[in-house]
Amino acid sequence: MPNTPEKPLILVIDDEEALRDGCRQVLEKCGYEVITAEQGIEGIKLARERMPDMVFVDLKMPHMSGMEIIEIMSRDLPDIVLVMITGFASIVSAVEAIQKGAYDYLPKPFNPDQLRALTKRGLDHRNLKIETKRLREEKDRxxxxxxxxxxxxxxxxxxxxxxxxxxxxxxxxxxxxxxxxxxxxxxxxxxxxxxxxxxxxxxxxxxxxGTLAQQKVSLSLASIISRSVEEMTPLCRKKGISLETNISKKLPQITGDAESLVRVFTNIIGNATKYTPEGGKITITVKNDEYYTTASIADTGMGIPLDKLPLIFEPFFRCRGKDEKIIGSGLGLTFCKKIMESHNGGIEVSSKEGKGTTFVLTFPVSDNAAKGNTGHTSKSI
Amino acid sequence: MTIKKKILLIDDDKDFLFATKLILEKGGYEVFMAEDGKTGVEVWKSIAPDLAIIDMMMETWGEGFSVLNKIRATDTGKETPLFMLSAVDLQGPYNSFEPPPEFPKVNKVLHKPIKADDLLRMIAQELSGK
The missing domain is CATH 1.10.287 (Helix Hairpins)
Structure with missing residues (x-):
């Protein structure tokens, strides 16, 4: 637990008694509580027990080096602010210490002012870090x-x-x-x-x-499409639009959540029906290569103006055309995009005004399926 | 004169109770309402309804389940048809309520809002099947 309500607690780990005492005197005068350790193991033990706010570690010590101490403490006690005391102002080890999780370094010899200033800065840093963490948790909650x-x-x-x-x-x-x-x-x-x-x-x-329940399993895209088509056929029939599929026979399996993928397809087909006049056509074509399966959903509708094309996946964006009757949540395509992203896939759109719009969904072929498929193909050869 | 069948509605939303009551009364049932689980179980014991509809997500999470358990534990509640109401939320859109195998029997899971026709048809089916 942070020691902030009381005196900040500072641990100094150094094998030189004079340095430990010197640090203690300076820091205690500033109102901090100071504990010291002569070597690494003892220091780490003390840190675990007392949870100091800040630790000064000497680089060069017998048994366990300062670098090792920094490494262990920054991993196990991440809230503690660690400072490396370097004997011979070696920039290389200072950089290494910072890479391993130290907040800063203090080259010897240093004077009391330098120690005080660095301690104050380190404690401020720690408070900010804790505050940020707390705020982030609060925000998530x-x-x-x-x-x-x-x-x-x-x-x-x-x-x-x-x-x-x-x-x-x-x-x-x-x-x-x-x-x-x-x-x-x-x-x-x-x-x-x-x-x-x-x-x-x-x-x-x-x-x-990350709280949307998705069950990712190996599945066939063809079955997803046939479920979606089945669901959307009544609507298409009602609107006088034909719905056709053109699916390559040997499709590898993909990894995905069936329910959300059906919703992606029904969403896009549903959109297509809104913007396609009677007598029009919606065609779903699925192809694959070694790495990707792509499904395109093409309509013969009014199309989307070029300047609006990049915006259609934005939340609440709607292509308000001449036809004011078209309503929707304005979130359908945002949903599709997020779902495709959660499947490591992609969604793209191309359109020609007056000719129609095509959405292309890309799914990576799942590893096992790819291997299985290769096996299958080689057999057929 | 035929005796009307009795239906008990348990839901913490007064308006939902009222709207559903209107539909059920139109369908020729006598309707009893309870706004919380405790009252629901009491009413159940005193009137022994022919069917009950219980909201799953009352005030506290799981109150609907505990009501279901308590009703199933009564003498009259062992075989009586019980419907659960779910509003498909909190758990994501697809995790609508699926009773686990060891769970007391739920005859139907309904999603809010319920179409009047569907509701009356399902109740009629359940009550005639007895």
Missing amino acids: MEKNFITFVSHEMRSPLVVIRQYIEALNEIAGKSFDKDVKEIIERCRKRVQSLEEMVEHWLDISRIEN
Whole structure:
């Protein structure tokens, strides 16, 4: 535990008695508590027991060298500020000590002012380090709590409103005339999309802080695509858009989380349906080479203007075209990008206005699968 | 006169209770409500409902589970259909509640919001299957 509320505790490890005493006198006068050790093992033991704020270690000592002490302490007791006392102002060993975790070095001979100044600076550094750590932990905790807060406090009312709409339709739906029904349906849709937005945003926050549950297993991309196509076919049919797949027969396995990957595909296909006119086509093509499997999803829609293309993976960005009816959370593609990144994959987009848009997803072939595949190919040869 | 079947709703959200009650009453059921687990178990013991719907995420994490356990431990609660409500959150989008094998029997897991048609259909199925 830090000794800050009381006197700062300083440990001096040096085999020269005169230096230990000298340091003690100077530092005690400044109001610090000082403990000393004659050699390394004793010093490390003392440090573990008393947890000093700062340790001065002499480089040249019998038995265990200062460098070894620095190495052990910076690994085991990372909160302690370590300073190397170097006998003959050797820059090389000073640099080495700092690389091993020392905060600074103090060349002999030094005067009391130098010692005082370095001690003060070292203790300030330590306080800052501790404060930073505390703030970082606080921030992480707040982020986690915030997600819980949002999921509870923001989703619950939306869920309840939709439940009320269900109840309203159930108890009085038959007596509503067309306009009333339409108003209710529009309300329901808007609430639902707000709920989805909260949901998407939560998903993204979860990916960012690593709490999104993903089960990465070896799987076939073809099965992911066929699940996604199955899910999206009714929507495409309703909109008069054809959905075709063109999948190479021998695809190696990839490593991924089936649920999130299906969502990536349904998201992109869903997007394509929003921007593709009736009679259009969405084609999913999968190819592979030795290292990557690539899936492209191409539509024959209105396309995305060149200047907006780099922005489409940004949260809340929407290509508002002439068609104001197009709504969405504005987070779908951000989600896709994060999911692809969490799979060590990539997502890219190309588009021509008036011709269509193509998304290309790249998956690294998983190691085992690659080996298995090679074996398979050689057999067929 | 046919006797209405009794359904117990346990959820800490008053509005969710009310909305669901309206749907169930329209479906011809007599509805009892409890806003916390303790009351829920008491009401269960005093009225012996034909079915109960229990929210998984009440006030404290896991309160829904302990309610389920307590109800299953009563004489009338051994075979009565019990539905759990989940709002698919806290654990990530895909970890909706899957009861472990040794868990007391849950007849259905429902996700909020529940479509009125689905809810009534599932309850009817469960109650007629008895």
